[in-house]
Amino acid sequence: MAKTRILGATTAIKSVAILALLGGAPGVAIAQIAPPPSTPRTPQATPEAQNPVLPPAMRRPGATADTGPESAADQARRLFNTPARSGELPELPYEPIGKRDDAGNLIMIQDDPHYVALTVNPLLDDDAIERFRGTVAARRNRLEQGVIEHTSLMRQVLDGAINRVDVARPDTLQSAIAVVRPFQEMGSLTEDLRAEGYLTEQQWRFNWKIVGEYEQAVRAEVMRLANENDDPNGPAPMTKVTRAVLGEYLRLPLDVYNDLLGEGAGRLGDVIAAAAITDDDRAIAQDHAGAVGTASTAEARVQAMQALTGAMSPEGHKALLEAIVATR
Known part of the structure; x- marks a missing residue:
């Protein structure tokens, strides 16, 4: 059963991928209007001149390198040269x-x-999720390693990096994208499963269809709420939405980060003893x-662990997370 929450005026709300809102092609995720949460989840139009050039990984087919829309001729050429993309x-x-x-309210x-x-893709059989379990677990492990590798970025997020974004100031946007990019x-x-041969072309496309429809519904909702709740003394609606989009790329990493902290809190003495840290950090x-x-x-323990790691040096912060994994 998927975890859900109601998207309302006073709740954190999500948007479509960053490129759709920053002038490029639709992307691969949706995001929170509120800043990324610093505590664990329940157990478990931007000015045209200000659009940054984004890396290829942040574009779906349909956008060129300058984040502009793909021409009809280029699109036709790409589709023609892409195997198995024809057919409804x-x-x-x-x-x-x-x-x-x-x-x-959108849930x-x-x-x-x-x-x-x-889980709802009609082209997949009832045993599909079981077959995908290894890929799902491997993805979680990669995300965990990414969080450990980029603890300095996680600290920037917890310190409000996304909340400092202002669409009228391109430098703030570029800084936030640098945090989000890894x-x-x-x-x-969906792409992992396709690359590993678990999804056929049609299964892959149908999964993107389901996700894309969800993103479209969220985009309409997030824009409506951003405008309805516009504060003349607060950020502009598009700044709120842009923060939301950037924040979504960090939602799952923050979940993993907080899970690590919660895990480490349960055996903190062993973790501190095992960590390769300086005497000051210890x-x-x-x-x-x-x-x-x-x-x-659990929430209070994670907050206490955030305070602990925030007081350590960047090297000590990373080493402590490594020790949490090593002491499992």
Whole structure:
């Protein structure tokens, strides 16, 4: 069962991929209007001149290197030269992954939309998810290693890097994209499964169809709410939406990061002892250990661990996360 939450005016809301909102092609994810959460989830139009040039990994087919729309001629040439892309998808019933509550609010899924789409893809049999389990686990491991490798970026996120984005200031956007890029470049589960031969061309395309329809519904909702809740003294609606889009690329990495901290909190003494850290960092960790130990909820423990790692040097922060994995 996919985790869900209602998208309302006072809740964190999500948007479509960054390129759709920054002037490029549709991307691969949706995002929160609120800043990326610093605490764990429940167990488990931008000015034209300001569009940055984004790396190829942040574009789907249909956008050129300058993030502009693909010409009709180029699109036709690409489609002609791409194997097995011709033909219509079969008209088969399936359960949309985006639903609305009785008040008409879009209910947002907290899981990866690509994974949820697999569970309703009518071209997949009942045993498909079991077959995909290894790929899903491998993707989680890659994400965990990415989080450990880029602990400095995670710290920037927790310190408000995304909340400093302003569409009127391209430099803030470029800085935020630099934070997001390593995690965005990990691609999507749909692409992983296709690359490993688990999805046929039609299964792959149908999964993107399901995800794309969900993204379109979210885009309409996020724009509506951003405008309805516009504060004349606050950020412009497009700044809110842009922050949201960037933040989504960090939602799953932050989930993994917080999961690591929560795991480490449960055996913090062993983790500190095993960590290859300086005496100063070890003293800092030990000073914070009491607050971690007395935290009464999972959320409070993660917050205490965030304070602990935030007080350490960047090298100590990374080494502590490595020790959490090493002491499993």
